[in-house]
Every structure is written in C-alpha cells, then in structure tokens.
Amino acid sequence: MTTNGPFGPLEFQLVLLRRMADHQPELVDDARHELGASPADMREANRRWQAMVRSPRSRSAVARYRSVLGAPESVTRRRIGDLECDALLWPVVLWPALRFEVMTAPGGAVWNGWLVRAPGEAGPEPRTAEDLRPWSCTVDEVARAFPPVQPLPGTAPTRTGLRFTLPGGGVGVAEFTWGLLQRRTE
Known part of the structure; x- marks a missing residue:
C-alpha cells in the first residue's frame, strides 16, 4: 500500500481500525492484513485523516x-x-x-x-450478554435487543457506550467505536 496517493476508502477503513485497535488489537491485525496494510500504513492513514480534519483550510x-x-x-x-x-x-x-x-x-x-x-441485511438478534461479541452488533442493534438503554459518554472521540438491561433485570455496559461493538462489561 502506498501512502503518497489520494486518501480514499481503503485509507478511511484504516482510520476506523486505528481507533478500534485500542480494544480489539487481534481483530484489527486480521482486518489490516485483509486490506494488505501494515501498522505503519494504518498510522499514516490516521495522521493524514487528522490533518484533514484539523486543517484551517478544511472543507466541511x-x-x-x-x-x-x-x-x-x-x-x-x-x-x-x-x-x-x-x-x-x-x-x-x-x-x-x-x-x-x-x-x-x-x-x-x-x-x-x-x-x-446495511438496508435489507439481516442483523444479529442477541438475546443474552454472551451474544454480544466484538464486532457483532451496532449501537442500534444492542439498543433494540436490550431495552431500556441509557447512552453513556464515550471515552474518546468516535466512542460511545450504552448501559442496557439484561434478561432477568441485570445491567450491562456495551462500548462501541465508530458504532461497532468492541466489548461489554457487566
């Protein structure tokens, strides 16, 4: 992969992975290999994205x-x-x-x-906390499966959390990066 070319969908996916690596380094390594990118490629994509976001001449x-x-x-x-x-x-x-x-x-x-x-794609239907595996669910899917939920502030940009109700009345917490489940705690 080259870092001198235009910043496109491949580089953007590396940006998504960069933040996810904090919670799921093994999954990120596998995904990065699938994209044919090195750790240096991922760091460079993130550096370029941050420069675009923070540029004084930045577009909307x-x-x-x-x-x-x-x-x-x-x-x-x-x-x-x-x-x-x-x-x-x-x-x-x-x-x-x-x-x-x-x-x-x-x-x-x-x-x-x-x-x-994606529209028309069948999503998971988690029924227990054990069904909440990393990268298996989006924020909306966990919220629908375990009401009532309470949004929690994220621990970093692009992160969100949900406190949710388990079957039987217990409470769990799900942490998401870019809307994709990273981990849960009870």
Missing part, C-alpha cells in the same frame, strides 16, 4: 467524507423529532453487511458518523 465534514468515500450509495431523508436530516450511506469492504452512515443536519452540518447495518 460532509464534503470531506464525499471526497474520501466518493458518492454515497444512498441518501435517505429522516425525521428525528421536529427536524429533518439526511442519512448518507457508504459501503465498507471490511464489513460488507454494514455501511458507514453520516447524519447531516439541515444546512449540511454532520451530526454523527458511524457504522450501521
């Missing part, structure tokens, strides 16, 4: 995603309360059943960017 967040990932596979109008927003979806090679979703506010500001289940 949605323009940045479009320039890196190309035209979205789909754009869907959604209503959240009184607001209408757009959900832009892009495929990701590493997770063919998932899409990278960017939610934009009216006017184009990006509210959120994370992995979600």
